[in-house]
Amino acid sequence: MQCLTKLSLIAFFAVTTPSVSGAQSIEGFRLGDDKIALQRLGVPSETKVDGAFTTLAYHGPDGIDINATYQKPSNRLVALQATWPKDAVGPSTGYGDLTFGKTTLSEIRSQMGSKGILYGSQSPVVTSAEGAINILSYFDVSGTDTVATFVTSIDSDEAATLKATFGADAYKNAPAAAKLRTISLSRREYLENSHGSKRTLDVGYRAISWTSKDTTSKHPAISLARIKPAQLPVFRTYSGPNNFPDFTGRDKEFSNFRTRITDGMSGGPSFAGEYSVIQIGCGTGCSFAYVGNNRTGQVFNVPVGGEDNMYLSLRYQLDSRLLVAQWADYDASKCYVQFFGFDDGEWSDLLKREVGSMDDCFKTIAQNVR
Incomplete structure (x- = not known):
């Protein structure tokens, strides 16, 4: 995918806050679980090995695609990802009122109060060769070393419509069109293997509070100079x-x-x-x-x-x-x-x-x- 210039949860948990045992989990799996827990998903459709890390892909329940990454030699899960692969409205994510294929980036930002974290070596907006746009939003999970990533997407037809309707202002209107496609949870150390450790926090940033009312990030904002041309x-x-x-x-x-x-x-x-x-x-x-x-x-x-x-x-x-x-x-x-x-x-x-x-x-x- 070609990087553009170009490029996300708190208030909505008041509606249906997940329990402590269910928080920070995807389809019942939690970071730190042994990889053996994945056996209930059956045989993986794909296996990718990258050094000490192995990622297994599955076609999960409700039509959701699941990726799980574990680290050797501990065999503990360090990243989990759930993706809704269809254009139609999908199932609930299990977190508050977030729904695959329905919840917009505007709604996520409004409820979060900010745009989240910008990683120094990762563009927050990427586009496919077909013209589809993916926007990545990152937030720490308060009191943990977990980073949540929310990917909202605009398909190529909708992107073309936005450009035709709003011209140069298309990206200003993109958040209302971008629909939730993927949720992932990663150990911060694992995520920073690919994204780098240089981060900048948006105005009003606060970490996700899934297990307590504390919404203060333990990671202070860094130098703005780390956003590089x-x-x-x-x-x-x-x-x-x-x-x-x-x-x-x-x-x-x-x-x-x-x-x-x-x-x-x-x-x-x-x-x-x-x-x-x-x-x-x-x-x-x-x-x-x-x-x-x-x-x-x-x-x-x-x-x-x-x-x-x-x-x-x-x-x-x-x-x-x-x-x-x-x-x-x-x-x-x-x-x-x-x-x-x-x-x-x-x-x-x-x-x-x-x-x-x-x-x-x-x-x-x-x-x-x-």
Whole structure:
């Protein structure tokens, strides 16, 4: 799967909170169980060996696919995963009101109060060659070394509909369309073998509380500088002639700023392989920005700017689809750094972090992201 820029549980457990014995389990299996417990699923459909770890795949009850990973020589389970492989609404997950094929990413984020954890070496949004999109959300389980992963998906047809309906704002509307497809539980040490140990927690992050009311994560937020442009590489760099917008047709909505946009694109691409970034002032401390495709001439809005995002600063580079924005919330008197991914004209909101008071927005992004 190709990484995009691009990219999740607490309140709903008040409805049907699993018992302590049932928490942190998938289809009745728990991390730490001996692999012999898997025998009740019958013969695995597939076996994969990766060093000391072996993953067994099964077709489980209710049409759910189950993957279980154990570690040698202990033969104890270190990861469990349940996936609903169909497009239709599936069975209950067994946790609160989460339902495969029905619960949306918007609902998960709303109930969690944040977007969870961003791993430094893993893009939270991936797409298949067919155009389906998977969004990965990670949360610690409070008081344990377990990390829960929730994968919500948008099939290729729905992704195409989103793009046709919302254009450059498609990813803003993606959370309402992405449906729960997979739940997995992993020992944190095992997960970090592939994801790395560098993590950043979203604004308002809290760990899942399955066994107590304590929702404070034992893992503090890390340096924002660990979100690297290399996580979102480009796959081509345009070096041909500059092609400017069609201000009488496709790009008519941007015609009021045709001179500024054309001038901003004249120097060639500087972002995401083939785009120019154009920032335009709108008063004291106020600005907004566009990105123009130097290959096609098409113009797109940058998702932050104007009076809602004062003192806007942007950081980006030609060989990455990552755009970092720093801006101030005047009413709250706070400064934020926000990370966006950009792919084929669509934005993905990856993470937002408060970095201090509004005065901190007079510092550079480099000063605040360290």
